Amino acid sequence: MKNRVWHAMQQLVRFGWQQALSCVFPVVIFASLALTQFLPLPWLPRYDWLLIICLAMQVWMVRSGLETSDELKVISVFHLIGLALEMFKVHMGSWSYPEEGWAKVNGVPLYSGFMYASVASYLCQAWRRLSIKLEHFPPLWLSVPLAAMVYLNFFTHHYWIDIRWWLFALVVVVFWRTRVYYEVGVQRYHMPLVLSFGLIGFFIWVAENIATFFSAWKYPNQTGGWHLVHIGKISSWLLLVIISFLIVAALKQVKSKGKDAKPMLNHQTANARTSQR
Template identity: 40%
Template sequence: MSPLRRFLWEFWLFGIKQASACIFGAFLLTMILVTRFYYPADAWLYRYDFLLLLAVAFQASLLLFRMETPKEALVIIIFHVVATGMEVFKTSGAIGAWAYPEPFTLGIGNVPLFAGFMYSAVGSYIARVWRIFDFRFSYYPPVWQTWLLVALIYINFFSHHYTVDLRWPLTAATVCMFFRSQIYFKMDQKHRHMPLLTGWLLVALFIWFAENIATYAGIWVYPAQANVWKMVPLEKLGAWFLLMILSFVLAALVQRPQLMRADGSDTGEPDKEKDFAGNASPVPPPVSSSRKEWPGDIRSSFCGRAGAGKSPDRR
């Protein structure tokens, strides 16, 4: 295959796999837009409650049809709990960082339970993309450092309303901790790589795009949007970047990071280095050249079944 055809093939495959990874978030965003324009104003079920039931039903269907693993569902639950706690604080009368303008029955304080699923969509994406692209890492920092960092990030989401905002120092600490880290993702038969910080920034950018769509659809509003909708300031991207760090480390609870070989990372072969917890990482033997495979396990990439991102059987 020529270099150009290889590039086009992997670019197309990248899009297919990404679409599979963000299926839950894409579903929620679609339903948010549809209900914005077509949900009856006099419906007996409030819009937020309706979206909550849709989110639960969609998650159940992903598990039922084995398009999502129990571990990934656990990530979603963790995200829902962590995010709902922050939402209750941020929307309280004393803070009022944003508000949910429509009524609801199922909720806590000023927060509809559906709100937690919007954060869970980020967690679902990270857990699924980790599996589908068979992530590997180089220069991944020790686990205690990552947990200390995300603990400070989460605390700052609350404390900056009362004291100094540490957003920029925490961003600088993140860059210092991860500036050497590379993320390896399997496109076809081979792992490609990019700086982990770049990957986080790109995902944060797309979350910012989704946030603009959601606020336009009236799911929540910031004080500056109370009278007329306007785009969310680009500076909000910094908060989403820090949220990505928190999301990634939480996902690492159930998606065990594996390290790549330091002296030959471009081969896409894991090494017998120790992983982030100090344990020896498993090293699958090389693929037999006599075995023919579908490139990139494309059959699984289309449907996103659990296991689609795992390496093919090794012999």
């Protein structure tokens, strides 16, 4: 019993370390938000310094080998997707960036796209470090339109009904059988993909509270002082996680097929030592 507990503790530490390495880019963003909030930097507005820091971090991650060129391409796509969403949401009054900045487009500082890119960075890093494999992943003709519907709902719900709960139900139906397999040390574990969506969405909501505390952006009810972000925002981040994961998974699948490799894990090849997490 003692050996089993000790082994479980070791595995937890290994898993936590790999997660920490996968979160390097998000951690740098949060540290920069805190630093520039309490120790203003000279010559440029805060938002512009944040953009410079994010760009410098991306260059360092690629040059140091911490991030691959393919991962950089995925992150750049998410930066553009995030900026488009930010410009629309700021225009609709969902939140604002009240501080000055030279690198602002339609009221949105360009560094904000990196906050979305950091989610993609985490997914790419964790995918590689934990040797992620998927079992019973739906075909691209089903998953890609679903990701598009989720993204479009962020825009259309301002003019039409909000169908996020229908989309959640559809995600559960489509991915009910999908399992995520990951390695910790020499052992493989797995969990339902839908559960992993929920866990990542929750932790991003926690991160959002930290970001708004350091004035990364402000919701209308935070203009007079910081308040905890409404718990309902978890649903928005959950949708964002679903989009991010589906795009990364689709790109991984396309690339693997191009190399005549099997991108997903089928039931017969599952490691015999796999255990439920």
